[in-house]
Amino acid sequence: MSASYATLIGATELAQRIHDPDWVVFDCRFDLADADFGREAYLSAHIPGASFLDLEGDLSGPKTGRNGRHPLPDPARLAARLEECGVGNHTQIVAYDDASGMFAARLWWLLRWLGHNRVAVLDGGLQAWIRAAQALDDEIPEPRAATYTLSLRAGHVDADFVAAHLGKPDMVLIDARSPDRFRGENEMLDPVGGHIPGAINRFFRDNLDADGYFKQASVLREEFGVLLQGHPTRQVVHQCGSGVTACVNILAMEAAGFPGSMLYPGSWSEWCADPRRPVARGPG
Numbered sequence: 001m002s003a004s005y006a007t008l009i010g011a012t013e014l015a016q017r018i019h020d021p022d023w024v025v026f027d028c029r030f031d032l033a034d035a036d037f038g039r040e041a042y043l044s045a046h047i048p049g050a051s052f053l054d055l056e057g058d059l060s061g062p063k064t065g066r067n068g069r070h071p072l073p074d075p076a077r078l079a080a081r082l083e084e085c086g087v088g089n090h091t092q093i094v095a096y097d098d099a100s101g102m103f104a105a106r107l108w109w110l111l112r113w114l115g116h117n118r119v120a121v122l123d124g125g126l127q128a129w130i131r132a133a134q135a136l137d138d139e140i141p142e143p144r145a146a147t148y149t150l151s152l153r154a155g156h157v158d159a160d161f162v163a164a165h166l167g168k169p170d171m172v173l174i175d176a177r178s179p180d181r182f183r184g185e186n187e188m189l190d191p192v193g194g195h196i197p198g199a200i201n202r203f204f205r206d207n208l209d210a211d212g213y214f215k216q217a218s219v220l221r222e223e224f225g226v227l228l229q230g231h232p233t234r235q236v237v238h239q240c241g242s243g244v245t246a247c248v249n250i251l252a253m254e255a256a257g258f259p260g261s262m263l264y265p266g267s268w269s270e271w272c273a274d275p276r277r278p279v280a281r282g283p284g
Contacts, residue, residue, distance in 0.1 A: 004092060005120035007255040008214055011132040014094055014122060018048060023092045024085055025050040028059070028103040029126070032189065038103075045136040047096065047129055051085040055244070059106050068270035069189070069242035070106075072156070075114055079148045086144030089116070096122035096129070100205055100212060105247035109263060115151030121251060124213045156263040157237055159270055163277065165237075166198055172231050176204040176240035176249045177268065184281035189241055192272035194279040196239065200227055201284060204240070204248035220256035228258070236261035242269045 005013070017023050027050045031037035035056060042052040053059055058081055060070040087093060093111060095104035104121045111119040122128065130136070165171035175195050180186045182201040187193035195201070206223070209215050215223075228236065233253065238246040243265035253261055271277050 004118050005094070006117050007120055007251060008123040009094055009120040010123050011128045011134060014047075014129070015132065015134050017092075020092070022090065023094065024087050025094045025096070026085070026104075026107060027052045028055070028095050028097045028107050029099070030055040030097070030103045031099075041098075043138065043140075045138055047126070048135060048137045048139070049141055050096075051141055053081070053107060055103055055106065059103075059110060066270065066273050068266035068273070070244055070265075070269075072113075072243070072265050073110070075150055075152060078110060079114060079150055083146045083148050084143055085141075086146045087148055088146040089149055091118065091146070093119040094122055095119065096125050098126040100208055101125060101214075101248050101251065102204060102245045105251045106244050108251055109155070109247040113153055113155045114148075115153055124211070127212055156265050158264070159266055159274075159277070162196065162237060162239075162264055162271070166196070166278070170235050172228060172236045173199040173264075174202050174227065174236060174238050174246075174249055175199040175268070176202060176238060176245040178203055178205075179283075181241070183283055184279075190269050190272055192279060194272070194281040195268065195284065196271055197278050197280040199239070199280075199284060202227060202249055204245040207248060207252035214252060214255060217256050220252050221258070224253055224256055224258055233258045233260040234262070237264050238262065239264040239267040239271075241267055243267045 025047055027042045027046045029038040029041050061073045095107040097103040101121050108119050108121050175182050182195050184193035207214055238249050240246040250261055
C-alpha cells in the first residue's frame with residue numbers, strides 16, 4: 001500500500017500517483033450562485049481520471065426548510081455513490097475544487113465522518129495543478145466496482161447541543177463565514193443576518209496564504225491556539241452558513257495538529273430558521 005495522505009496533498013505528489021489503481025480523485029467544483037457550474041466545468045476539463053461529486057446532489061441531503069441549506073447526506077447513499085466510483089475502505093481519495101478548498105473540504109469531512117482516514121484535499125486546488133504544468137482532460141472514467149463498509153463516527157453536533165452550551169465555558173464556537181456576514185451585514189444567502197451568540201469569527205480563507213495554499217502547519221497552530229485559549233479540541237464546534245466552509249477550518253485545525261473538533265452541519269442557515277433562537281450582530 002502506498003503512502004497515506006489524511007489532510008493535504010501537493011500537486012506534484014498527486015501527479016506521481018495519478019494512475020495508481022488504489023487512488024480515486026474527485027472534482028468537487030461548485031458555485032453557490034450557479035448550481036450547474038461545477039458539472040459543466042468538470043465536463044469541459046478536469047484532472048485526468050477524476051470523477052465528479054456535486055455539492056447538492058451527492059454531498060448534501062434533502063432540505064426541509066428547517067435543517068439548513070446543505071444538510072448532511074444519507075451515509076448509505078453517499079457510500080453507494082462512492083462505490084460507483086471505485087472507492088473501497090482502503091482507497092486513497094483526493095478531493096479538489098477551484099474555490100480555496102471550500103467544497104473539497106466538505107467531501108474530506110464527510111469521508112472522515114464515514115470512517116475513512118485516507119482522504120486529502122489538493123492544496124491550492126485546481127489552480128495549483130495547472131500551475132505545476134499538469135495536464136487536464138475531458139474523459140469520463142469508466143465505473144469501477146468496489147465495496148465500502150460504513151463505520152460512522154460521532155463528528156458533529158446539532159442545534160440543541162449548541163443551544164444548550166451557549167455562554168458556557170465548555171464550548172468554543174467558531175464561525176467560518178466572512179467577517180461582514182458574521183456581523184450581520186451583506187447577508188445574501190440566508191433570510192436573517194447575524195451570528196450565533198458567543199461565536200468567534202475565523203474566516204475560512206484566513207487559513208490560506210496569498211497564493212491560495214494552506215499556511216504552514218506551525219502558523220495555523222499558532223493562530224488557532226489564540227482562538228482556543230487552552231480549550232481541548234473536543235470542545236470546539238465549527239459552523240458557517242450551511243456546514244460547508246466550516247469544514248475548511250476543521251481541515252486546517254487537523255493539519256495544524258488539532259484533531260477532534262466537531263461540526264454543526266445545520267450552521268447559521270438552520271439556526272436562523274427558528275425565530276426562537278437568539279441572534280447576535282456586530283463584531284461579537
